[in-house]
Amino acid sequence: MSTGRYPNRLKIAIIAPIFKSGDCTNPRYYRPISTLSVFNNFLIYIPPDKSRDVVFMEDHIATVRELSVSANSEAIILACGDYNQPRLAWSNDDNSLRLDNPILLTPASAALIDGMDFLNMNQINAQLNHLRRTLDLVFLTEGSHASHEVLTAVDSLVSVDPHHPPLTIRFNAPAKSVTSLPVGNVEERKINYRKIDFDSLSAHLSGSDWSCIYDCTNVHDMAFKFCDIIRQWLIANVPLKRCPISPPWSTPLLRRAKRVRNQWQRRMRTHRSNFTKVNFKHASDDYRHLNAALYKSHVLRVQFGLRRDPKSFWSFVNSKRKNPIVSSNLVYEDKESSDEAVACDFFARHFASEPSSDSDAELAASNIVADAVDLDTFEILPAMIIHASKKLKNSFSPGPDGIPASVFCRCIIAVAEPLAFIFRHSFERGVFPMCWKESYMLPVHKSGDRRNVKNYRGITSLPAASKIFEIIVSVQILHATKSHISSDQHGFIPGRSVSTNLLDFTSTCRSFRTKGTGRRDLHRPKGSL
Structure with missing residues (x-):
């Protein structure tokens, strides 16, 4: 920043054409968008006075969850930053990090670990500061196809803080080629x-x-x-x-509760007092409880709508599956x-x-x-x-x-x-x-x-x-x-199906049994095509 230059390697972006309106064959009716990263990056900073606040940590987990839900199902979610949790210690175990002494965790640390585990995100940073602690945590989506590596950065953009050593996070993920974008059929997707x-x-x-x-x-x-x-x-x-900006179970009451919670959160940041803290806690509880109740109602509504709208039901089921269709x-x-x-x-x-x-x-x-x-x-x-x-x-x-x-x-x-x-x-x-x-x-x-x-x-x-x-x-x-066509033909005939075939077969069997005609070769067709 002091030199007034931006690193060239960070200026690379993917430019994709997006159809606006008019003639889809005319390039003038497209607008460009740039993708600066193939990942969904969330940068976090937890102040020291909030690092032990369980409510604050739960709200942070809820925020990460909302952002991850709005992202693509195949996207790689990366949440990294200063969480100010000095009691969290990590050790390598079979090419993965394992939490040491989970019994000694504070309630806020336990809420953080449980929340990230619920979101299927793992901590991948094992770099220690000068006090042999890890304050900067890096959470990555579990099961992502990206090979990752967290190292201490050799060249830092700013002066080095001994409590927070600069990190280099390397990824090697299969990215979609720009040439595979169906530019000619953009209107079909929009x-x-x-x-x-x-x-x-x-x-x-x-x-x-x-x-x-x-x-x-x-x-x-x-x-x-x-x-x-x-x-x-x-x-x-x-x-x-229009891309949905809220979950499908959202209501005006839930959006209003979210706005109230955000308002008290901003007031608490500018005017720290017990009054703002208590009101922020009450607003957060109201929003969290209402969101949980609406989500439960949404799940029940989807379940009971199986017979009325099976397509929506299976779309909901497929969205919850970890395994992709292909x-x-x-x-x-x-x-x-x-x-x-x-x-x-x-x-x-x-x-x-x-x-x-x-x-x-x-x-x-x-x-x-x-x-x-x-x-x-x-x-x-x-x-x-x-x-x-x-x-x-x-x-x-x-x-x-x-x-x-x-x-x-x-x-x-x-x-x-x-x-x-x-x-x-x-x-x-x-x-x-x-x-x-x-x-x-x-x-x-x-x-x-x-x-x-x-x-x-x-x-x-x-x-x-x-x-x-x-x-x-x-x-x-x-x-x-x-x-x-034979009268016994049921396949590919309007008004007939496998059900009518079974019904005809069952009726024939019952008629033979009622008449007492004895055994008969039922495998022999009565007619021919």
Whole structure:
């Protein structure tokens, strides 16, 4: 600081583009943000007169907890600073630090250790000062993939304090590459599709000029321009997402209690007296008790909402799990990697190596009765599209084409005519649009080692428009071949499932038992496909 220079090695930052609004293909509609560190660093100083205050220490633990909750689930949390706890002594034990003489801890020290242990944070600093004590503690998230090392700094930025020797904390963590940021799909991560103004969107789509689609001769260009028009109006009628600044169980009463606690804390810092200390303690207790009660109510509400909203329940369960859905270090065919691009290649090769069902499809096609399906006179009408859209799930997650299914569920009347035009040309020419062939392949763990790619199965997320096309064609094929399908067929038949199959089987068994017809070969099917 005395030289007026800042070290060059501390000036390094990662610049990432963030979409604001307007045309997502224009660089002028992006703003830059800089990331100065890949870690979430919390610098702490506990004054000597507060080092024995249990309430103050518990409030500090609560603050660290709130900051860690707001951080990314995969982030590395680092809390370091002068805690003024001279009775805490540490010793090395199997490449980790162990607390010596825990019986001699003060209540404030015990609250600190218990709180950090509850947050799964370990103390990693073993450097001693000139009195053979460790006043500067460094807490790191337990189980983080970063290799760490705390050493005495050789070159300090300021004059050395013998009570607090300068420290160098080194990390070697796998950082995400900037090139892996989906810059082209930034709006998909920022737009809040649950807040779509469907009335305004439907009005804009109804007044849109679809002549660019009717003038096209290429089916691929038709579908691309159709999706591009919808995406442009989506950006204009959907607000951006706002990062939550409070936990999901927060209420206005809890936020007010937090503000009151912070006010008394500031007063206690400037005007130290028994009056401010007592009021700060009461405000802290009120906030802590109210927060615990609201959190308990939130957990019960999520549990009882399992049948009503199972998606929210499992999202809450997954947020509390320590193990990620996909391991950060994957193994495939004796190769191991933690890089995201290599991991995607592992999954792509694994899913591509699964046995193809082409032979089964050819066998099934050979058993079809000749001339059972006649689609020469079949024509796709807008009414069919409107009827098929009612069978879609009202999902707000965008597909590979950037359009959520809720747009077709709520605005299908505005887009039925151009969509029918595209479907008719696609069906007549036998060409399916390329943009609707794309899908998201998501790996889902089955069982076994999470690091082994072969223990995952893939599920696909298809564009909503391709689902509508599939529903229309499948209904027509089912209607034409219904007379050739056995009455005992339950799979892939509307209104039938495994439950109806079991019900039919149970009813047949009970009827045989009631009639007393004796034994019968139940494995032999009554009909054939």
